[in-house]
Each structure stands twice: as structure tokens, then as C-alpha cells.
């Protein structure tokens with residue numbers, strides 16, 4: 001847990017802010033509830049510029065006082081939370097508002113690039129649909145190829161596929177045969193880990209063709225759904241944790 005911060009209590013749009021976890025340090029740091037950040041529960045476009053800049057300033061102050069990378073607070077502030085989407089009871093973490101904030105979006109990509117640029121990664125595997133937003137810029141920056149992991153019947157060439165379980169029912173993930181070679185080193189990118197079913201299917205697909213999956217990376221983790229445990233020993237790197 002972070003040290004208590006000096007700023008007055010503020011309302012938040014994200015349940016809390018967290019920081020990168022590494023394979024060696026899996027326990028995430030969170031902002032104390034009393035230091036939650038200003039609300040972005042409304043569309044970013046509906047916020048006044050002043051409200052938004054106050055939110056970002058408060059987030060930056062909180063990060064500075066905690067000694068954490070100030071980019072994380074801005075990234076967390078830029079993610080909108082929409083209750084009851086796509087169905088009642090789901091608190092939807094909407095990364096489209098992060099994409100509207102050019103600094104936060106760039107910081108997000110930079111943080112992944114800084115982590116992976118010297119790890120001899122030749123494959124960035126991105127999961128449909130939102131892994132297709134974050135994966136390609138990371139792949140270009142680290143000099144790796146981007147490999148799309150798609151929903152069924154979307155890829156035109158020969159595919160291999162893996163089934164995975166969803167909250168209700170199952171789905172299937174597909175990858176082109178020949179996109180990766182045995183022995184390559186890969187990371188798997190998605191916007192969010194919830195139950196971990198999607199990421200674990202991607203790992204299985206890559207490992208079936210003897211690719212070395214080095215780590216999974218997400219912008220957001222929902223720790224209550226225990227997806228990290230489902231990945232077993234696979235390292236997971238996340239920027240923001242949400243309830």
C-alpha cells in the first residue's frame with residue numbers, strides 16, 4: 001500500500017490506481033481509498049477542460065507524493081468507467097477515453113516499450129479487439145512483428161485455434177499458421193485481464209507451436225476476478241488495477 005498522501009480526499013472514476021507489477025513483485029500498489037482521483041465517469045468530451053486538467057493535476061500530485069511514476073496516474077485518470085455495460089452489474093473499463101488523451105496514450109505505449117525493448121522479443125501477439133490498438137505501436141517500437149489473435153472465422157489463411165471459457169459458454173481464438181516460428185520470444189498484449197481465460201488461450205496457442213511466451217501485458221487488471229492465478233507461472237505486467 002502506498003504511503004498516505006497530502007492531497008485532500010477526492011472522488012474517483014477508477015476504483016483505484018495501481019502500478020506495474022513484475023514477475024518478482026506481483027503485489028500491486030494501490031492508492032488509498034481516501035486519495036481517490038477526480039471523476040471521469042462522464043464522457044471525456046463532456047468534461048470541461050478545467051475539470052479535466054484539475055483531475056490530471058491531482059493525479060500527478062498523488063503520484064509525485066507517492067514516489068511512483070507520474071505517468072500511471074494520468075493513464076488511470078484517462079480510463080472511463082461505465083456502470084452496467086454491456087449488461088447490469090458490469091463496471092466496464094472503457095479505454096476509448098485513454099485514446100483521446102494523446103499524452104496518456106503515448107505514455108501507455110512508452111511504458112510497455114521501455115519494459116520490452118531490451119528483452120529480445122520478436123513477436124507481439126495482440127488479442128482482438130482491443131489488443132489490436134496497443135500491440136502494433138509497441139511492436140513497431142521494439143522491432144518485433146505483430147501477430148493478431150482473432151475471433152473465429154476472421155483470419156483468411158490456415159489457422160490453429162484454442163477454445164476458452166467465458167462467463168457463460170465458450171469462445172475460440174485463432175492464429176495464422178506460419179505467423180510465428182518455434183523458438184521465437186513473444187509477449188501477449190491485451191487491454192484488460194478479467195478471468196484470464198482469453199490470455200491463457202493465447203498462451204496455449206503460441207506454446208503449441210513452441211513459441212517462448214515471455215510475459216503477458218495489459219493496461220488494466222480486475223484483480224477480484226483472479227485472472228492472474230489462471231495464468232499460473234506466466235508473468236503478467238499491468239499498469240492499472242481496478243475493482
Ligand SMILES: O=P(O)(O)OC[C@H]1O[C@H](OP(=O)(O)OP(=O)(O)O)[C@H](O)[C@@H]1O
Nearest residue numbers: 128129130190192193194195196197198
Ligand atoms: O480475462 P477475460 O475474462 O478472458 O476477459 C478479458 C477479455 O475481455 C475483453 O474482450 P471481449 O471478450 O469483451 O472482446 P472484444 O474486445 O472483442 O469486445 C477484453 O478486451 C479481454 O480481451
Ligand SMILES: Nc1ncnc2[nH]cnc12
Nearest residue numbers: 090091092093094192194
Ligand atoms: N469490466 C470490464 N471492462 C472492460 N472489458 C472487460 N472485459 C471483461 N470484463 C471487462
